[in-house]
Amino acid sequence: MKELEKTKRISISAVLFLLIVTIAILTFEKPENVFEKNTEATLQEIVSNNYILTLSELDSKESSQYQLIDIRSNFEYTKGHINDAINISTHDILESGNIELFDELVESNKIAILYGEDPNDANRAWMLLYQLGYENAKILCVETNYIDNKFQVSNHALEKPAVNYAQVMQLAKSAPTETKKAVTKPKKPKKVITLPKKKKRVPEGGC
Amino acid sequence: MSKKYKLKRLLVRRYQILAAILFILAAGLVLLPKYKKNEGIAPDQFVKNIISSERYISTDLLADRLVNQDPTVLLIDTRSEQEFNDYALPNAINIPLKDLLNEDFDGYINQDVYDIILYSNENFYADQAWIISSRLGYTNLYVLKGGLNEWFDTIINPKLPDETMPQEAFDLYSFRKAAGMYFGVGMVKSEVKKVTKSKPVKKVVTIKKKKKRVPEGGC
Numbered sequence: 173m174k175e176l177e178k179t180k181r182i183s184i185s186a187v188l189f190l191l192i193v194t195i196a197i198l199t200f201e202k203p204e205n206v207f208e209k210n211t212e213a214t215l216q217e218i219v220s221n222n223y224i225l226t227l228s229e230l231d232s233k234e235s236s237q238y239q240l241i242d243i244r245s246n247f248e249y250t251k252g253h254i255n256d257a258i259n260i261s262t263h264d265i266l267e268s269g270n271i272e273l274f275d276e277l278v279e280s281n282k283i284a285i286l287y288g289e290d291p292n293d294a295n296r297a298w299m300l301l302y303q304l305g306y307e308n309a310k311i312l313c314v315e316t317n318y319i320d321n322k323f324q325v326s327n328h329a330l331e332k333p334a335v336n337y338a339q340v341m342q343l344a345k346s347a348p349t350e351t352k353k354a355v356t357k358p359k360k361p362k363k364v365i366t367l368p369k370k371k372k373r374v375p376e377g378g379c
Numbered sequence: 380m381s382k383k384y385k386l387k388r389l390l391v392r393r394y395q396i397l398a399a400i401l402f403i404l405a406a407g408l409v410l411l412p413k414y415k416k417n418e419g420i421a422p423d424q425f426v427k428n429i430i431s432s433e434r435y436i437s438t439d440l441l442a443d444r445l446v447n448q449d450p451t452v453l454l455i456d457t458r459s460e461q462e463f464n465d466y467a468l469p470n471a472i473n474i475p476l477k478d479l480l481n482e483d484f485d486g487y488i489n490q491d492v493y494d495i496i497l498y499s500n501e502n503f504y505a506d507q508a509w510i511i512s513s514r515l516g517y518t519n520l521y522v523l524k525g526g527l528n529e530w531f532d533t534i535i536n537p538k539l540p541d542e543t544m545p546q547e548a549f550d551l552y553s554f555r556k557a558a559g560m561y562f563g564v565g566m567v568k569s570e571v572k573k574v575t576k577s578k579p580v581k582k583v584v585t586i587k588k589k590k591k592r593v594p595e596g597g598c
Contacts, residue, residue, distance in 0.1 A: 205423070
């Protein structure tokens with residue numbers, strides 16, 4: 173009798189255990205997007221600077237080799253964009269349709285060239301894509317702005333110091349912009365009115 | 380009869396069967412971590428972090444905090460060592476971008492005591508450093524908007540606002556001017572030029588002394 177009770181307990185717990193495991197497996201959701209690259213690998217890629225394209229490098233490539241991607245908002249994109257560019261703003265990259273598009277680009281050996289307001293803007297999207305494992309993504313090192321309501325793209329000097337900092341500081345130190353000249357007001361000389369003393373006249377001899 | 384026999388045989392081996400099931404499940408666990416390879420935060424959260432501009436701190440705000448000697452501010456220069464040696468913001472620590480994940484510097488970046496402010500010439504490298512740290516889940520990190528270029532444009536060489544600009548622009552200008560002096564603009568004691576106007580020579584009006592006249596003889 174005791175033996176039977178023991179068996180019952182074991183089988184109940186075994187069934188429960190299996191039930192929990194099956195529920196866990198059924199509810200387990202495989203994350204849609206997973207980072208393929210770890211931070212170390214990303215950092216190495218960042219330092220290599222291989223991911224930056226200039227306008228002239230872009231011109232030397234055939235248009236079949238790449239796909240331009242505008243990562244600004246849809247509003248900015250409709251105002252103006254580079255020809256043949258498509259719009260995928262940074263926060264929409266993870267959407268399944270867009271991820272498929274990037275997968276297609278990888279399959280067809282095309283480079284995904286990202287651009288935004290400035291390289292800094294494109295950098296966010298690039299870092300996301302690179303860490304997701306899309307090694308074919310690159311940043312177009314340009315600024316986009318409007319001159320006379322016309323969309324303009326110009327090269328951007330990345331991380332270039334605008335001035336020689338040390339020199340400027342040296343100059344700024346030695347040539348103060350506002351020197352307060354200590355002007356000591358000259359004392360006004362007291363006006364001395366010298367009264368001509370009347371001389372005692374020696375009595376002149378009278379008559 | 381045979382059914383009963385089979386069941387009996389199964390019952391005899393019940394422990395082995397249960398053990399085998401558990402063993403298979405345990406083996407399955409080995410395969411599971413494949414999906415958990417994600418280092419740091421998940422991509423969805425990562426996107427939210429990178430598109431938020433909360434990480435940027437303006438040069439004016441930084442100058443204000445430095446002038447007031449806020450003890451929680453810690454500046455980190457992400458440029459190369461050479462650039463750092465040439466010029467750096469006061470009390471900054473140099474962590475070149477390539478050494479960001481170096482264990483020596485982990486104590487600086489992965490902490491929650493200081494407000495770490497990353498900067499570079501622009502904010503490109505600083506932003507990259509921020510993004511990598513944010514993926515690892517580090518907090519209290521900020522990026523100096525515009526970097527040193529902006530710092531020099533605003534704090535060291537502020538532009539005089541136009542006369543038509545509102546009072547705030549002038550207030551900001553005078554704040555920047557004062558902050559610039561705090562950071563060393565015009566701090567070398569230039570010889571205070573003492574312009575002493577030469578004393579005007581006293582005009583001495585010499586009055587001709589009348590000669591004592593010898594008393595003339597009377598008549």
